[in-house]
Amino acid sequence: MGRLGDHGQVRAGGDFQDNHTAEYDFVVVGSGPGGSMAAAILAGRGAHVALVEEGSRYTRRDFNMEESWAYPHLYQEHGNRATDDLSIIILQGRTVGGGTTVNWTSSFRTPDSTLALWASRHGVAGLDGAALAPHFAVVEQRLSIGPGNEDDVNRNNRKLWDGAAKLGWKPELIRRSVKGCARLGYCGMGCPLDAKQSALITYVPDALAAGADLYTDCRAKLIETDHRNARAVVAEALDRTRDRPTGRRVVLHARRGVVLAAGAINTPALLLRSHIGSGSGLLGLRTFLHPTVPLVAYYSEPIEGFYGPPQSVACHHFADRGDRIGYFFETAPIHPMLAALAFPGFGGEHRRAAERLAYAQATIALLIDGHHDDQGGRVTVDRDGRVRLSYPLRDAHVEAARDALANMARVQLAAGAQAVVTLHDPPLLIRNESDIAQIARAEFGANRHTLFSAHQMGGCAMGGDPATSVVDAHGRHHDLDNLWITDGSIFPTSLGVNPQLSIYAIARMIAGQIPTA
Amino acid sequence: MSSDASAGATPASPPRRGFLKKGILGAALLFVGGAIPIALRGGIDRARPRGALRLFTPREYAIFAAIAARIVPGDAAPAAAGPGPSPAWPTAEALDCAGKADALMAQAHPSVGAELRQLLHLFESGVGGVFTNLQVSPFTRLAPTEMDARLTAWRTSHLTLLRSGYQALKRLAQATYYSSPEVYPLMGYPGPPVVPQVPA
Numbered sequence: 001m002g003r004l005g006d007h008g009q010v011r012a013g014g015d016f017q018d019n020h021t022a023e024y025d026f027v028v029v030g031s032g033p034g035g036s037m038a039a040a041i042l043a044g045r046g047a048h049v050a051l052v053e054e055g056s057r058y059t060r061r062d063f064n065m066e067e068s069w070a071y072p073h074l075y076q077e078h079g080n081r082a083t084d085d086l087s088i089i090i091l092q093g094r095t096v097g098g099g100t101t102v103n104w105t106s107s108f109r110t111p112d113s114t115l116a117l118w119a120s121r122h123g124v125a126g127l128d129g130a131a132l133a134p135h136f137a138v139v140e141q142r143l144s145i146g147p148g149n150e151d152d153v154n155r156n157n158r159k160l161w162d163g164a165a166k167l168g169w170k171p172e173l174i175r176r177s178v179k180g181c182a183r184l185g186y187c188g189m190g191c192p193l194d195a196k197q198s199a200l201i202t203y204v205p206d207a208l209a210a211g212a213d214l215y216t217d218c219r220a221k222l223i224e225t226d227h228r229n230a231r232a233v234v235a236e237a238l239d240r241t242r243d244r245p246t247g248r249r250v251v252l253h254a255r256r257g258v259v260l261a262a263g264a265i266n267t268p269a270l271l272l273r274s275h276i277g278s279g280s281g282l283l284g285l286r287t288f289l290h291p292t293v294p295l296v297a298y299y300s301e302p303i304e305g306f307y308g309p310p311q312s313v314a315c316h317h318f319a320d321r322g323d324r325i326g327y328f329f330e331t332a333p334i335h336p337m338l339a340a341l342a343f344p345g346f347g348g349e350h351r352r353a354a355e356r357l358a359y360a361q362a363t364i365a366l367l368i369d370g371h372h373d374d375q376g377g378r379v380t381v382d383r384d385g386r387v388r389l390s391y392p393l394r395d396a397h398v399e400a401a402r403d404a405l406a407n408m409a410r411v412q413l414a415a416g417a418q419a420v421v422t423l424h425d426p427p428l429l430i431r432n433e434s435d436i437a438q439i440a441r442a443e444f445g446a447n448r449h450t451l452f453s454a455h456q457m458g459g460c461a462m463g464g465d466p467a468t469s470v471v472d473a474h475g476r477h478h479d480l481d482n483l484w485i486t487d488g489s490i491f492p493t494s495l496g497v498n499p500q501l502s503i504y505a506i507a508r509m510i511a512g513q514i515p516t517a
Numbered sequence: 518m519s520s521d522a523s524a525g526a527t528p529a530s531p532p533r534r535g536f537l538k539k540g541i542l543g544a545a546l547l548f549v550g551g552a553i554p555i556a557l558r559g560g561i562d563r564a565r566p567r568g569a570l571r572l573f574t575p576r577e578y579a580i581f582a583a584i585a586a587r588i589v590p591g592d593a594a595p596a597a598a599g600p601g602p603s604p605a606w607p608t609a610e611a612l613d614c615a616g617k618a619d620a621l622m623a624q625a626h627p628s629v630g631a632e633l634r635q636l637l638h639l640f641e642s643g644v645g646g647v648f649t650n651l652q653v654s655p656f657t658r659l660a661p662t663e664m665d666a667r668l669t670a671w672r673t674s675h676l677t678l679l680r681s682g683y684q685a686l687k688r689l690a691q692a693t694y695y696s697s698p699e700v701y702p703l704m705g706y707p708g709p710p711v712v713p714q715v716p717a
Binding site for chain 1: 586590622623625627628666672673680683684685687688691694695697699700703704706709712
């Protein structure tokens with residue numbers, strides 16, 4: 001047990017020698033951007049709040065910049081989360097601060113076009129740029145999100161900038177949530193300098209300072225309900241050294257309400273386990289991932305994509321492709337393990353890719369799923385409690401991925417790449433424009449090409465109609481009067497930009513509307 | 518509530534069916550597996566665990582060690598991959614990839630660990646060979662080039678189930694190997710920078 005702020009206590013699941021029961025006004029599940037924000041707002045308004053986190057609380061002193069430590073300790077399923085058929089690797093935080101502790105700091109406001117789509121097609125009323133603007137402004141100030149900075153552009157990002165600019169595709173600098181950044185390049189493993197303004201060092205301490213209690217290493221298993229009200233969150237305490245239940249239960253009664261922010265995938269799973277709203281058949285449906293297609297290029301000079309801010313350049317030139325799935329370009333950091341998992345093949349073939357790590361540049365295309373007829377993936381829960389995610393790749397995804405690969409190759413060739421090597425299995429070698437035609441012919445599908453996702457959204461969609469949505473436009477569950485959701489699971493579609501700032505701002509708006517008296 | 522009561526205990530017998538519950542193809546693999554029991558016996562345990570195992574049995578440890586030895590560069594044979602292995606790259610055994618995989622996957626959901634163990638037995642048995650290259654001998658008895666052929670057969674199979682199995686083995690072996698500081702210099706990676714201590 002320890003204390004961070006003036007009032008709130010920090011309790012770890014392993015500390016409980018017996019079952020633990022406590023009563024609060026609100027119980028918030030998940031300490032990422034949605035949960036930490038809700039806890040800070042509610043506690044700041046005088047409510048007695050418990051913030052429950054499945055992961056452990058680590059600080060900058062723990063962040064050793066080694067992948068062998070970071071992924072098992074800071075990511076869902078110890079870094080092994082993936083879709084059912086392993087075709088899409090899921091990178092998702094699981095620690096105090098949630099995804100913000102391990103994200104790459106990219107900060108975008110929700111595009112107006114996405115908000116307009118939510119209003120017109122999903123009946124989300126009152127959520128437009130003007131309504132969200134004050135929330136964005138407050139969050140941007142708290143997280144030190146300023147204008148994009150050219151000094152943040154490392155060589156990995158510079159190639160994206162150069163290639164896209166040469167083609168007239170208007171690259172842009174990414175705004176980052178950092179203060180005093182030393183540009184080490186290890187944002188995805190936790191910032192060892194506390195330069196990244198993650199929830200771990202902002203909204204979680206704000207919540208604690210306002211009196212909220214933080215329960216770490218406690219896995220929410222069930223929401224207890226009574227008619228149209230959520231009454232308690234039942235969690236199992238975890239032994240952090242083994243990541244196994246200790247056998248102790250933590251039961252947190254909620255006098256006024258429950259706020260869920262366990263993240264897309266885990267929030268719908270918790271509701272499914274609790275049989276809350278599962279009769280509608282909507283829970284877990286329309287889960288979106290920004291399915292991400294990487295492309296590697298090799299240059300004659302060292303790129304050293306393992307150092308420097310992971311993301312500082314984006315290109316949204318292909319975000320709107322009419323009736324076809326759009327996509328946008330960013331870059332990914334190139335650390336040994338993450339790169340090795342992305343490179344296809346094994347043995348000597350794989351070794352030759354690994355040997356050129358320092359000369360590799362990685363551009364990624366993020367598919368903007370859910371804006372057309374594509375239905376995304378589905379979260380389910382097995383009888384033994386295991387959470388599963390299926391995400392079938394449809395023809396529309398394949399068309400977008402192939403188009404994105406071709407255009408990424410053009411960017412890399414324009415930037416001076418000696419060779420572009422796709423992550424098809426087996427890979428394609430592209431040295432000039434005429435080689436790009438291979439992409440259209442190469443098989444693309446589950447485990448035929450490396451795919452990953454660092455942005456999970458949907459599964460508990462908000463909307464105006466209970467027949468087609470799980471929560472209303474204020475984040476309140478259609479079936480329960482005192483249960484709100486403030487994470488990315490409520491997005492009716494993917495965003496088309498990196499999600500952290502949207503989650504913070506929408507959570508702030510929702511939490512401010514929750515009655516505390 | 519899920520029951521994790523068995524977590525951490527070393528199981529006595531191979532798990533059944535979990536990995537194969539994938540519809541018709543899984544059922545077909547299970548049927549074929551039952552029809553050729555000879556292929557399920559007679560592997561060779563070349564690798565021995567360095568310490569107490571948390572998930573694998575010694576047999577499963579040996580199977581994974583044999584697979585990892587082919588997947589990572591240190592033992593890579595030249596036949597399937599062009600130029601010969603570089604002696605500078607450490608072997609999977611030197612970095613104890615199997616021991617690291619056991620420790621990592623012991624923390625996974627019990628059903629995930631059970632599926633991995635079943636996958637190891639399936640891959641060792643060569644049951645998948647019936648659908649790929651007709652090679653059904655135990656993996657641990659194969660020559661290095663034959664081992665690579667089995668990996669390639671799964672990697673390029675038209676069955677999603679086998680490609681998924683290949684990916685599971687590939688990722689686990691490579692994750693344990695390439696996150697080891699011993700290989701950083703060989704990749705041209707200087708390692709994490711030294712950062713100044715920030716006062717609390």
